[in-house]
Amino acid sequence: MDIEQKEDNIDFSSMLASTVHDMKGSLTMLLNTLDEIIVDTKNTNLNIYAQFSKLQYEAKRVNNNLIQLLTIYKMEKSQYNVNIEHYSVSDFLDEQILQSKSLFEFHNITVSLDCHSDLYWYFDRDLLSGVINNVINNIIRYTKDKFSLKAYVADNCLHIELHDNGRGYPKTFATTDSVSHKRVSFATGSTGLGLYFSSLVARAHRNKNETGSIMVNNNSEFGGGLFTIILP
Amino acid sequence: MELDLRNKKILLVDDFSEFRFSVKKMLQSGGAANIDDVSNGEDAIDRMSRKNYDIILCDYNLGQDKKDGQQILEEAKHRGFLKTSTLFIMVTAENTMDMVMGAIEYQPDDYMTKPFTKEVLNNRVSKLLEKKHVLKDIEKAVSREDYKRAIALCDAQLAANPKNAMELFRIKSDALLSLGQYDDAINILEKVLSSRDLPWARLGIGKIYFQKKNYIEAKEHFQEIIGNNKAYMEAYDWLSKTLVELGDQQSAQKTLEEAVALSPKAILRQRALGELALKNNDHDTAEKSFKKSVAMGKTSIYKSAKDYTGLAKTVMNAKKNPVDALTILKDAEKDFQLNPEVMMQTAAMEGVIYKKIGHEGKAKEAIDKASALMEEHGAKVSPDVAMDVAKSFFDVGETEKGQKVMHDIVQNNHDDEAILKKVQDAFDDANLKDVGKEMIASTKQEIIKINNEGVNLVKKGMLVEAIEVFDKAADGLPQNKIVNANAAQALIMIIQKNGKNDKYIYQCKKYLDRLRKIDPNYPKFQQLVKIFGELNAV
Numbered sequence: 034m035d036i037e038q039k040e041d042n043i044d045f046s047s048m049l050a051s052t053v054h055d056m057k058g059s060l061t062m063l064l065n066t067l068d069e070i071i072v073d074t075k076n077t078n079l080n081i082y083a084q085f086s087k088l089q090y091e092a093k094r095v096n097n098n099l100i101q102l103l104t105i106y107k108m109e110k111s112q113y114n115v116n117i118e119h120y121s122v123s124d125f126l127d128e129q130i131l132q133s134k135s136l137f138e139f140h141n142i143t144v145s146l147d148c149h150s151d152l153y154w155y156f157d158r159d160l161l162s163g164v165i166n167n168v169i170n171n172i173i174r175y176t177k178d179k180f181s182l183k184a185y186v187a188d189n190c191l192h193i194e195l196h197d198n199g200r201g202y203p204k205t206f207a208t209t210d211s212v213s214h215k216r217v218s219f220a221t222g223s224t225g226l227g228l229y230f231s232s233l234v235a236r237a238h239r240n241k242n243e244t245g246s247i248m249v250n251n252n253s254e255f256g257g258g259l260f261t262i263i264l265p
Numbered sequence: 266m267e268l269d270l271r272n273k274k275i276l277l278v279d280d281f282s283e284f285r286f287s288v289k290k291m292l293q294s295g296g297a298a299n300i301d302d303v304s305n306g307e308d309a310i311d312r313m314s315r316k317n318y319d320i321i322l323c324d325y326n327l328g329q330d331k332k333d334g335q336q337i338l339e340e341a342k343h344r345g346f347l348k349t350s351t352l353f354i355m356v357t358a359e360n361t362m363d364m365v366m367g368a369i370e371y372q373p374d375d376y377m378t379k380p381f382t383k384e385v386l387n388n389r390v391s392k393l394l395e396k397k398h399v400l401k402d403i404e405k406a407v408s409r410e411d412y413k414r415a416i417a418l419c420d421a422q423l424a425a426n427p428k429n430a431m432e433l434f435r436i437k438s439d440a441l442l443s444l445g446q447y448d449d450a451i452n453i454l455e456k457v458l459s460s461r462d463l464p465w466a467r468l469g470i471g472k473i474y475f476q477k478k479n480y481i482e483a484k485e486h487f488q489e490i491i492g493n494n495k496a497y498m499e500a501y502d503w504l505s506k507t508l509v510e511l512g513d514q515q516s517a518q519k520t521l522e523e524a525v526a527l528s529p530k531a532i533l534r535q536r537a538l539g540e541l542a543l544k545n546n547d548h549d550t551a552e553k554s555f556k557k558s559v560a561m562g563k564t565s566i567y568k569s570a571k572d573y574t575g576l577a578k579t580v581m582n583a584k585k586n587p588v589d590a591l592t593i594l595k596d597a598e599k600d601f602q603l604n605p606e607v608m609m610q611t612a613a614m615e616g617v618i619y620k621k622i623g624h625e626g627k628a629k630e631a632i633d634k635a636s637a638l639m640e641e642h643g644a645k646v647s648p649d650v651a652m653d654v655a656k657s658f659f660d661v662g663e664t665e666k667g668q669k670v671m672h673d674i675v676q677n678n679h680d681d682e683a684i685l686k687k688v689q690d691a692f693d694d695a696n697l698k699d700v701g702k703e704m705i706a707s708t709k710q711e712i713i714k715i716n717n718e719g720v721n722l723v724k725k726g727m728l729v730e731a732i733e734v735f736d737k738a739a740d741g742l743p744q745n746k747i748v749n750a751n752a753a754q755a756l757i758m759i760i761q762k763n764g765k766n767d768k769y770i771y772q773c774k775k776y777l778d779r780l781r782k783i784d785p786n787y788p789k790f791q792q793l794v795k796i797f798g799e800l801n802a803v
Contacts, residue, residue: 119461
């Protein structure tokens with residue numbers, strides 16, 4: 034009896050939070066160290082450079098998934114508090130590109146950013162960064178050699194587009210309409226989680242009667258995949 | 266502006282040495298050469314007290330029962346260790362909202378979430394330095410409480426460059442609020458709200474209605490913020506204050522209980538809850554809250570004797586446990602290293618406890634001690650502390666002693682309705698309603714008479730005589746806003762008339778410094794500072 038009661042008393046959400054906190058500490062060290070090794074070996078030992086770059090990609094995936102899982106969990110339990118503020122969009126996107134700079138270099142991906150420096154918008158920086166980082170990590174894996182980020186305002190909404198020249202998104206979730214998270218299938222693996230997360234984040238952005246959305250299709254300017262997030 | 270970290274003095278605070286090492290390398294790759302690093306809050310504060318840092322990167326979570334990043338920021342700002350140009354970045358492991366929730370008065374310049382690469386770090390630091398540079402003069406004016414200049418600078422920047430518009434609107438509306446220009450402040454905030462319902466803007470509007478004593482309207486704004494964003498803690502604090510003004514102490518307490526459940530780390534909120542619960546005779550909640558605020562006070566600049574006296578009072582009232590109550594007071598004396606302001610509160614409370622358990626001799630001893638401390642240091646303590654001691658005097662039946670302290674409070678705050686109301690409440694509680702009414706009325710009269718005497722002399726052009734009257738009055742009433750402001754004004758007038766004179770300038774400065782301490786937001790003080798500055802510049 035006693036033992037059972039104790040087990041009931043474990044607070045899963047705080048256990049999850051503290052475990053994730055702990056794992057993130059390790060991941061931070063892992064990523065920082067990998068970054069240092071990559072810089073040190075880039076011009077001296079191509080073999081190690083290549084291996085560690087692959088490791089870096091995988092570690093980032095783990096980190097992204099961890100953030101997504103914890104955020105989704107907190108959102109579903111209404112424990113996540115969205116913090117919308119006014120930010121410079123170009124500064125924000127610059128930073129997202131910088132975050133993956135060494136991987137772009139390793140894969141010889143040409144990156145371009147098209148965003149007016151005076152463009153400011155309202156969003157939750159942590160949430161949107163989770164979305165963009167995750168899409169970028171997918172693009173690094175699937176694009177051939179191009180990636181472009183575009184941001185502009187249309188119909189009173191901020192549009193952020195991520196174009197690549199890969200094979201495009203699989204038919205199962207490529208759509209020209211905005212994606213409802215109910216239609217996301219997890220059978221397709223981690224991309225399913227990413228889309229689910231992205232649509233949750235988009236929908237957490239509201240202004241007056243409008244709600245954010247995402248679009249996934251193969252209308253990229255380079256003929257590959259195009260991911261768009263639209264925030265009111 | 267180029268990012269040049271070479272000459273920047275940088276402090277890293279993180280309990281994880283490997284992380285410090287790796288961030289140090291990142292900053293060095295950006296050119297930084299002058300980097301110190303420490304693992305805990307005590308060392309961080311110690312370093313800041315000895316060196317003027319340009320950039321501080323501080324981890325939020327520094328381990329259990331240790332000062333956290335927010336407490337370090339609060340203490341550093343409070344003790345004046347941060348220049349207005351110092352960049353303070355809070356580093357966190359996860360989403361930052363939990364930290365934002367706890368923050369009340371002081372906020373860092375930015376938050377950064379781990380992990381980040383050296384490119385991101387150096388880019389962010391450079392962008393923030395640039396922004397800090399652009400806003401430098403405005404922040405300086407605000408920190409000198411020269412709100413008029415701050416507003417003029419905000420307007421100039423808003424016209425020239427829309428880049429930091431939200432920040433500028435926020436600073437400008439705060440400055441207008443400090444100057445009492447409520448309608449102008451509301452206009453700006455309404456403009457912000459028309460583009461987006463941002464909680465800080467709505468909070469600003471609610472605060473203005475509160476100042477205007479329009480409590481119903483204020484309440485609606487605070488409730489709307491909470492409805493849209495239940496993590497916006499400041500809205501709970503203001504809603505609770507508003508409900509108290511509306512006479513609904515029960516709902517006010519409930520509001521703070523909800524806030525504390527969401528964000529238990531704010532000491533000021535715990536204390537406010539403890540005090541409300543004490544008034545509502547909810548001893549369980551009061552005890553719980555004061556215990557938490559005492560514990561948090563050990564690492565916080567906001568620690569206060571009130572947490573201990575409040576806890577002692579609950580323990581005494583609810584549990585009839587004088588031994589524990591007295592121990593709590595002894596702890597306070599120890600924790601505050603025999604600070605006289607604290608000692609007068611604890612001694613007075615000791616008197617109350619001894620009286621309750623029938624130790625008349627000890628009760629008298631404690632009360633005499635409190636009384637002597639009040640006699641010696643009374644002029645320097647806040648009306649809050651003085652009132653606390655006076656209430657204890659009433660509690661033990663030392664009516665005369667209590668009245669004397671209250672009289673001093675009224676003398677120094679004769680135009681502050683909120684304080685006068687608290688004084689009257691205390692008299693009511695002590696069954697001295699009419700005595701209190703009479704004392705407040707006659708004391709007000711007394712001050713108004715002296716003040717009018719001076720004002721009449723000014724009107725007759727007898728400035729030297731007027732200064733004499735105000736000088737004498739202000740010396741007896743070091744905390745009275747109006748008298749000190751008039752003293753400064755008469756001095757300014759004589760300088761304007763007869764030209765600069767070292768003695769008058771020196772005197773005038775003294776009164777302005779006093780006013781700054783009493784209430785830097787007092788509109789008349791603002792005007793005087795401005796004129797005085799112009800006079801001195803000539």
